[in-house]
Amino acid sequence: MEDPVDIRLATAVSQDPRATLAQLSERIGLSVSAVQARLKKLESNGVITGYQAILDPEAIGKPLSAFIEITPLDPSQPDNAPELLEPLTAIEACHSVAGDAAYMLFVRVASPRELEALVNEVRRTASVNTRTTVVLQTFYEHRPILAP
C-alpha cells in the first residue's frame, strides 16, 4: 500500500471507522463510489483486516489487566503454546518475543483472584513458567497505527 490516497483513506478510516462514505469522500476529495471502491479494495487486500468496538474494561467487569511472559518448562519439547492457549478468552493478545521469555500475553480479568486462576491455567495448559506484570493504570491504548 503506497498510494497516497489509500494511505489517507486508511488513516481516515482507522480514526473513524463509523464515518459514512459521504464523510470519507469529503475528507478524501473523491466521489462516494470511488471511496467505496477503494475501501473495498483495502478490505479485500487485507490492509484493513477488521473492525473493533472498544469497550471500557471497567464497565464490562474486567478492570484488571496484566502482561504474562511465559517460558516453556522443557525447551526440547515441541512448543505450541499460542495454539494451546487460544481457548482462554481472557487472553487478548499473544506474541512470541525475543528476550528472556518465549511469549508475551496481554490478559484482562475481573479480579486478582481470577488473575491467579488464569495464570495457573496458563501454566498447566501450556507447560510453562510465567512471569506476570500487573497493569496499575492505562494511560492510553488502541491508538491508531496511522497518524494523520
Next chain:
Amino acid sequence: MEDPVDIRLATAVSQDPRATLAQLSERIGLSVSAVQARLKKLESNGVITGYQAILDPEAIGKPLSAFIEITPLDPSQPDNAPELLEPLTAIEACHSVAGDAAYMLFVRVASPRELEALVNEVRRTASVNTRTTVVLQTFYEHRPILAP
C-alpha cells in the same frame, strides 16, 4: 452495565462492529429501534468508548513491534512520562505497571533502525531507562474482551 441484554448487545457489537441494527436486532431479539436506543446509551454511558479499524501492520509499513519497559532515571523527580511520550505516535499503548519497571509501552515501527531511534527518543524525552522486548511474531491480538 449488568443488564443481560446490554451484555449480549455489547458482545455482539464487539464481535462485529459493522453489523447493521437489523442484524443486531435479530441476534438480540429486540426491535431495530430498541437496539439503536440501547447502542446509543452504551456509547454515551462510555461502555462503548469507540470504534477502530484494524489495519495490517505490514501492509502499512510498520512490521516491527516491541514492548518497551521504562524506568525513571531519578525516582525523586516528578514523573509524567505518559504525558511526555504521548506525542510519539509510534506508541500504541502506555500502561503503568507493578514490578521492575514503572511503565510498559507497546510500539510499532518500520524497522530496527526506527526502533533504535524511538527508544532513544523515549529515553531523552522522559529521562528514563528502557528495556526493549522485540516482538518476533504476533499470533493474535485485538481479541474481543467479551466472549460469547
Next chain:
DNA sequence: GTTGAAATTCTAGTCTA
C-alpha cells in the same frame, strides 16, 4: 419497546476520460 415513514446511506450498474 414497538411501529412506521422520511431522510440518509449503501450498492451496483453504466458511462466517461
Next chain:
DNA sequence: TAGACTAGAATTTCAAC
C-alpha cells in the same frame, strides 16, 4: 483502469403510540 453519476435497495433516524 479509476473515477463519476444515478437509480434502486437497505439502513438509519426519529416521531408517535
